[in-house]
Amino acid sequence: MNVRRVVLVGLVVPSFLGLVGMQKTPGEGAPTFKANVMPIFEKYCLPCHAEESFNPSALSLDDHALLMKGGEHGAAVVPGKPEESLLVKKVRADPPFGERMPMRPKRRKSVDRPVQLSEEDVRVLQEWIKAGAKND
């Protein structure tokens, strides 16, 4: 009787695929908050949007909970809807209000620091929101 084996394979293979799917690297599948989104915030946003610092628009990006709380204009992230999420709109050209993020510091201290997010970074934010904006 092979029924047992079929059942076993039916259970093991999807869960194995599920495990593989969880270890996302940029470029394949949905990015995760800790591995892909947070490093972007640390590099480009936290100099301003940290709870303990200047923190413009009351938007703190120190962790998932604070991000989901949003800022002055309400929710920064609408799970599943990158096009409606302020987090995405503000890093693109023509934001709905104010400046494109990351805001350019008045005095540029280092020339080699990129001023805008790369296409890949914007894609990471979009894909993560599309996949549900989870604290993963």
Ligand code: HEC
């Ligand atoms: C040099 C400081 C600075 C940096 C760096 C910066 N911001 Fe901002 N951010 C601001 C200021 C000032 C405002 C308020 C004015 C505006 O909206 O243009 C703001 C507003 C925002 C808002 C609107 C929040 C609300 O509810 O009104 C979002 C979203 C945002 N920033 C996201 C980001 C992201 C994402 C990054 C990193 C990619 C980033 N910012 C980097 C200064 C900064």
